[in-house]
Amino acid sequence: MPQGRLVLYVGTMFGGKSHALLFHAGIHGYGKLVKAFVPKADTRSEAGAITTHSGVTFPAVEVETSHDIYEFLRYLPEIAGRKVDIVLIDEAHMFDGDLINVVLHLLERGIDVVCGGLTIDFEGNPFEVVTHLMAFADQIEVYRATCKRCGGARAKYHKRLIEDDRRIVPGGEGVYEPQCYQCFHEIGDGETR
Numbered sequence: 001m002p003q004g005r006l007v008l009y010v011g012t013m014f015g016g017k018s019h020a021l022l023f024h025a026g027i028h029g030y031g032k033l034v035k036a037f038v039p040k041a042d043t044r045s046e047a048g049a050i051t052t053h054s055g056v057t058f059p060a061v062e063v064e065t066s067h068d069i070y071e072f073l074r075y076l077p078e079i080a081g082r083k084v085d086i087v088l089i090d091e092a093h094m095f096d097g098d099l100i101n102v103v104l105h106l107l108e109r110g111i112d113v114v115c116g117g118l119t120i121d122f123e124g125n126p127f128e129v130v131t132h133l134m135a136f137a138d139q140i141e142v143y144r145a146t147c148k149r150c151g152g153a154r155a156k157y158h159k160r161l162i163e164d165d166r167r168i169v170p171g172g173e174g175v176y177e178p179q180c181y182q183c184f185h186e187i188g189d190g191e192t193r
């Protein structure tokens, strides 16, 4: 059986990752069975759905851990007599490190896996689970946002606007702000080029 394809839509908050994920499902999922998963930790999203900032939603199974994705598909390899062709996983950075093993297992079974997720946490450090997925990806699309401070197009970082030291704190506008390197580190006048 040929290995499934691993496609990643990663980058900064407000950069259009979830939109790209659903666009992929719309284009490549035609005539195929698509199953989507989101972490329960993502309280920002509508329960049981991948939600874009523009309000588009796609039904998704909420799971506590990455192993739950494995368990779900292990006991439900077919839905209504059809094999699952594509698995979508949004907010991959919120999952535990075992996600990579689950994804590799799905690929071995010939299932295409398409993940969305943040590359960098609120302190400016890489999200390891996402960088590990990148090592095995067939295709990686990187989405960057517009810097809220200077208007530059290369906002790789997102500043947390509330006091909270936990690494995973779900939130949208008002909780996070996309910023470029210069503005995030408060050095100079931004990166408008």
Ligand SMILES: [Zn+2]
Pocket (backbone or CB within 6 Å): 147, 148, 149, 150, 151, 152, 179, 180, 181, 182, 183, 184, 189, 190, 191
């Ligand atoms: Zn900036």
